[in-house]
Amino acid sequence: xTAKVFMLxxxxxxVAGESKIWTKPIVGALTAAGADVAIxxxxxxxxxxxxxVARRNGRKAIAIPTDVTNPAQVQKNxxxxxxxxxxxxxxxxxxxxxxxxxxxDIKDTDWQKSMDYNLNSVVNFCRAAGKQMLVxxxxxxxxVVSTLAERGINNGSVYCIAESGVLQLTRVLALxxxxxxxxxxxxxxxxxxxxxxxxxxxxxxxxxAKRYGKPExxxxxxxYLAADATEFTTGQLMYVDGGLMSHA
Amino acid sequence: xxxxxxxxxxKVIIITxxxxxxxxxxxxxxxxxxxxxxxxxxxxxxxxxxxxxxxQMGRRSVAIPxxxxxxxxxxxxxxxxxxxxxxxxxxxxxxxxxxGARAKPMWEITDAEWREGIDVNLSSAFYxxxxxxxxxxxxxxxxxxxxxxxxxxxxxxxxxxxxxxxGGVVQLTRTLAVSWAPFNxxxxxxxxxxxxxxxxxxxxxxxxxEQYRMSRSTRLFLPVGHTxxxxxxxxxxxxxxxxxxxxxxxxxxxADGGGLAGGFAxxxxxxxxxxxxxxx
Numbered sequence: 001x002t003a004k005v006f007m008l009x010x011x012x013x014x015v016a017g018e019s020k021i022w023t024k025p026i027v028g029a030l031t032a033a034g035a036d037v038a039i040x041x042x043x044x045x046x047x048x049x050x051x052x053v054a055r056r057n058g059r060k061a062i063a064i065p066t067d068v069t070n071p072a073q074v075q076k077n078x079x080x081x082x083x084x085x086x087x088x089x090x091x092x093x094x095x096x097x098x099x100x101x102x103x104x105d106i107k108d109t110d111w112q113k114s115m116d117y118n119l120n121s122v123v124n125f126c127r128a129a130g131k132q133m134l135v136x137x138x139x140x141x142x143x144v145v146s147t148l149a150e151r152g153i154n155n156g157s158v159y160c161i162a163e164s165g166v167l168q169l170t171r172v173l174a175l176x177x178x179x180x181x182x183x184x185x186x187x188x189x190x191x192x193x194x195x196x197x198x199x200x201x202x203x204x205x206x207x208x209a210k211r212y213g214k215p216e217x218x219x220x221x222x223x224y225l226a227a228d229a230t231e232f233t234t235g236q237l238m239y240v241d242g243g244l245m246s247h248a
Numbered sequence: 249x250x251x252x253x254x255x256x257x258x259k260v261i262i263i264t265x266x267x268x269x270x271x272x273x274x275x276x277x278x279x280x281x282x283x284x285x286x287x288x289x290x291x292x293x294x295x296x297x298x299x300x301x302x303x304q305m306g307r308r309s310v311a312i313p314x315x316x317x318x319x320x321x322x323x324x325x326x327x328x329x330x331x332x333x334x335x336x337x338x339x340x341x342x343x344x345x346x347x348g349a350r351a352k353p354m355w356e357i358t359d360a361e362w363r364e365g366i367d368v369n370l371s372s373a374f375y376x377x378x379x380x381x382x383x384x385x386x387x388x389x390x391x392x393x394x395x396x397x398x399x400x401x402x403x404x405x406x407x408x409x410x411x412x413x414x415g416g417v418v419q420l421t422r423t424l425a426v427s428w429a430p431f432n433x434x435x436x437x438x439x440x441x442x443x444x445x446x447x448x449x450x451x452x453x454x455x456x457x458e459q460y461r462m463s464r465s466t467r468l469f470l471p472v473g474h475t476x477x478x479x480x481x482x483x484x485x486x487x488x489x490x491x492x493x494x495x496x497x498x499x500x501x502x503a504d505g506g507g508l509a510g511g512f513a514x515x516x517x518x519x520x521x522x523x524x525x526x527x528x
Binding site (some may be wrong): 018097098099100101102110113114117146147148151152153154155156190200202203206208243244245246247248 | 402403404405468509510511512513514516517518519520521522523526527
């Protein structure tokens with residue numbers, strides 16, 4: 001159920017980037033609020049599952065298999081979305097490849113690839129979709145980051161750097177595009193359930209809410225930041241983390 | 249030692265809560281660098297001991313018994329300092345009460361407890377700074393060193409007064425820094441993590457503090473694996489009192505064993521996920 005002022009009826013949203021957790025719940029939330037979606041990520045069952053969710057919600061959905069690390073391909077496929085739907089109202093960058101290795105063990109190629117998936121892909125999509133939004137003089141960009149954009153963790157060098165890169169990109173683009181009607185915000189995510197992977201008991205106790213989040217619990221904030229009602233909110237980071245960042 | 253030129257030679261520094269714990273460490277380190285020290289706190293015997301130790305180092309030192317939550321006493325302390333020492337260069341607002349950190353459900357906190365917690369950890373810093381404010385501004389020089397806490401930046405379950413007061417110290421620092429930057433007055437803030445000052449505390453609190461030191465939650469926030477020592481805080485104080493910090497204001501200086509840098513997971517949690525797994 002979406003409050004009337006936050007409805008996204010007939011808005012066009014791109015959900016972009018590689019992520020184990022976020023694609024489906026974000027597509028679910030956007031389409032439940034009335035948006036049509038295009039999902040741009042590499043070909044996988046997740047893509048078809050997300051399309052199914054959208055259609056079950058009675059909305060249009062297309063999946064365009066995309067190498068998100070390839071700027072030319074991202075631009076081409078975003079153009080295809082514009083060709084199909086006529087415009088882009090919302091871009092949600094869901095990129096989230098959680099790569100963790102001791103700093104000294106990370107191979108150069110793995111470092112580069114990780115940065116490509118988590119940071120550079122977001123740059124690619126902001127460029128490609130931003131171009132259209134600037135012409136429209138209206139748009140909503142929502143970058144899903146981890147709370148690790150602001151905190152360190154052992155073995156998390158690449159991931160933490162990439163996430164804080166996305167956070168800073170959020171702030172800078174918000175400023176650059178503030179007068180152009182395009183808002184850019186970030187959602188900071190804490191510990192979330194991932195498929196059937198069991199929750200770590202110690203970590204669960206450590207989270208103020210005493211549990212991991214369910215992926216669909218990000219949905220409300222995505223819709224909120226995508227709505228017309230939030231046009232005065234830009235450059236912000238908002239958390240969905242069960243209180244983690246308040247005490248940690 | 250006394251003959252060697254120190255970085256704080258001739259400076260007069262007031263340290264509130266200067267008789268024990270962090271304050272004592274600060275007093276001795278600053279005196280070692282040549283500062284004259286005024287220690288102000290409630291309990292007289294430890295105050296006198298610190299002042300005597302400083303004098304033995306060849307520096308001037310006065311112990312002024314002061315309840316820093318009482319503005320009248322604070323004003324008198326500052327007046328007496330000016331009369332006896334001739335000037336004030338730095339105020340270190342260190343007075344505070346960690347034992348106010350005892351957790352309690354909100355409905356059990358009395359008005360008196362709330363006021364005491366806020367008074368001792370926040371209002372005291374305001375009163376002491378206000379007492380020197382006109383003097384500093386007219387003189388167009390001075391430094392204020394506040395002491396907040398990791399708990400001034402993060403919430404702690406059922407820990408209302410300490411967290412609110414120390415968070416207030418953070419904003420007091422920023423507000424003062426902005427207000428007084430044009431007058432060549434630097435206002436900075438130290439952010440201690442878990443620092444072991446327990447030996448200096450009265451015996452009736454030893455048991456609580458011992459539990460605190462050993463508690464799992466304390467260790468969960470300590471990436472370096474151990475609590476800090478008072479000198480860890482004293483060293484930053486020394487830096488912030490010295491000319492080396494003349495262009496630094498509104499800054500926060502943590503010595504917390506890495507506590508604020510982590511926090512996403514418990515200390516020591518170190519996942520490994522290969523890129524292949526991550527992309528699977």
